[in-house]
Amino acid sequence: MEKNYFREIPKVDTILADERIQSxxxxxxxxxxTDMITEETDELRSFIAGGKExxxxxxxxxxxxxxxxxxxxxxxxxxxxxxxxxxxxxxxxNLGRALINRELAEKLADVVSGYSNLEYNLQEGxxxxxxxVFAELLCRLTGAEAAMAVNNNAAAVxxxxxxxxxxxxxxxxxxxxxxxxxxxxxxxxCAASGAALVEVGTTNKTHLQDYKDxxxxxxxxxxxxxxxxxSIIGFTESVGIAELKPLCEDIPLIEDLGSGVLVDLSKFGxxxxxxxxxxxxxxxxxxxxxxxxxxxxxxxxxxxxxxxYIDRIKKNQLTRALRIDKFTVAALELVLMExxxxxxxxxxxxxxxxxxxxxxSVLQRARILKEKLSVFEEQLELGICxxxxxxxxxxxxxxxxxxxxxxxxxxxxxxxxLEEKLRKAKTPLIVRTMEDRILLDIRTVQxxxxxxxxxxxxxxxx
Ligand SMILES: *Cc1c(COP(=O)(O)O)cnc(C)c1O
Numbered sequence: 001m002e003k004n005y006f007r008e009i010p011k012v013d014t015i016l017a018d019e020r021i022q023s024x025x026x027x028x029x030x031x032x033x034t035d036m037i038t039e040e041t042d043e044l045r046s047f048i049a050g051g052k053e054x055x056x057x058x059x060x061x062x063x064x065x066x067x068x069x070x071x072x073x074x075x076x077x078x079x080x081x082x083x084x085x086x087x088x089x090x091x092x093x094n095l096g097r098a099l100i101n102r103e104l105a106e107k108l109a110d111v112v113s114g115y116s117n118l119e120y121n122l123q124e125g126x127x128x129x130x131x132x133v134f135a136e137l138l139c140r141l142t143g144a145e146a147a148m149a150v151n152n153n154a155a156a157v158x159x160x161x162x163x164x165x166x167x168x169x170x171x172x173x174x175x176x177x178x179x180x181x182x183x184x185x186x187x188x189x190c191a192a193s194g195a196a197l198v199e200v201g202t203t204n205k206t207h208l209q210d211y212k213d214x215x216x217x218x219x220x221x222x223x224x225x226x227x228x229x230x231s232i233i234g235f236t237e238s239v240g241i242a243e244l245k246p247l248c249e250d251i252p253l254i255e256d257l258g259s260g261v262l263v264d265l266s267k268f269g270x271x272x273x274x275x276x277x278x279x280x281x282x283x284x285x286x287x288x289x290x291x292x293x294x295x296x297x298x299x300x301x302x303x304x305x306x307x308x309y310i311d312r313i314k315k316n317q318l319t320r321a322l323r324i325d326k327f328t329v330a331a332l333e334l335v336l337m338e339x340x341x342x343x344x345x346x347x348x349x350x351x352x353x354x355x356x357x358x359x360x361s362v363l364q365r366a367r368i369l370k371e372k373l374s375v376f377e378e379q380l381e382l383g384i385c386x387x388x389x390x391x392x393x394x395x396x397x398x399x400x401x402x403x404x405x406x407x408x409x410x411x412x413x414x415x416x417x418l419e420e421k422l423r424k425a426k427t428p429l430i431v432r433t434m435e436d437r438i439l440l441d442i443r444t445v446q447x448x449x450x451x452x453x454x455x456x457x458x459x460x461x462x
Pocket of ligand 1: 153155226229256289292301
């Protein structure tokens with residue numbers, strides 16, 4: 001006769017009395033451990049009911065307590081964790097975009113773990129404004145009269161249009177009806193903000209006259225959108241801010257710059273991206289851009305421009321709903337200060353540093369990692385190869401930086417399997433695969449992460 005395995009499952013009280021369970025309770029608390037016991041034993045019942053083989057059932061019964069311990073521990077393993085990005089994509093939206101260097105992060109921790117003058121004017125002893133923490137820096141850096149920031153750039157565009165163009169018309173070129181990842185589409189954002197979109201020109205060409213023809217008493221703004229994540233090449237024409245300026249005597253000329261660079265990227269061998277200061281200089285009344293794209297700061301939607309418009313935006317109810325928290329305020333200030341120091345930012349801010357690093361320097365670092373990984377030469381075929389890093393984050397499409405990678409293949413594991421194991425490691429290592437090899441593009445890997453990578457391979461290959 002078959003054994004009744006259901007009866008073999010210990011009662012909850014019996015499990016609770018086990019000393020291994022007692023120590024779990026001491027660490028995590030009785031309620032959650034009891035839940036884990038119930039979940040594990042329920043699962044075991046279904047397992048038995050599923051008619052599994054005797055040996056399998058016995059194995060699970062035998063490991064009941066360790067499995068409960070594992071289940072509990074994994075619940076307390078943070079889901080959001082640090083990982084190593086060896087894809088070579090500098091601004092990876094899936095991997096958290098811009099990183100903040102440790103020195104700035106430590107200053108940040110210091111501010112946010114205590115009370116702060118987030119909205120308190122220490123000079124006058126009265127209520128202050130959170131934007132004032134960083135607004136002056138932004139004005140100095142961009143030449144704008146006023147500045148503020150909200151949750152992200154999508155929110156900034158929505159807020160700007162809602163404040164300045166609601167119940168009116170906003171004129172946009174058909175060549176700039178952008179869709180950014182994650183459902184941000186210019187026509188939909190206009191609609192959601194309460195402004196009616198007036199499209200002008202064609203996909204490839206828009207002339208000044210097109211804008212002129214579209215102007216009407218209902219026009220509330222002209223919006224330029226930077227086509228961050230695609231480029232139209234060939235027979236094209238678009239109208240710049242300076243040319244549009246004369247049409248905007250009474251209505252604001254708004255530019256959504258997307259990435260918002262403050263430095264000339266051509267010095268890193270990249271295409272020149274219009275900078276925020278150029279846009280302000282050319283006559284944009286309002287410029288908005290992301291904090292965590294090429295600026296290399298925290299997630300934010302930064303808005304700079306004419307004081308009269310910024311003041312109106314600040315008064316919008318939506319501003320309160322989209323406001324940034326103290327982490328962002330603190331990080332933004334620290335990052336902007338690096339820019340104020342000039343070229344120092346290029347060495348301090350990880351995003352700029354990664355863009356700036358020469359091929360030779362990446363290659364040299366790749367050799368160091370390869371050397372470290374050579375302890376596994378029995379299990380891995382290791383080499384160095386050339387590759388290209390991308391900017392990513394919907395910025396500078398098609399622009400590639402020559403880079404170097406450690407390329408490898410496991411002798412006993414398929415490349416797909418190795419990729420999966422690296423991805424699922426304790427500190428996940430996200431890689432690129434190419435022609436049945438794994439590429440670790442060293443441009444986006446920091447030297448401090450090399451030993452971690454070695455440990456990760458050690459865990460998989462031993
Ligand atoms: C990225 C981007 C946005 C959205 O910015 P988020 O900070 O990601 O919300 C809006 N407009 C343009 C042109 C962009 O490139």
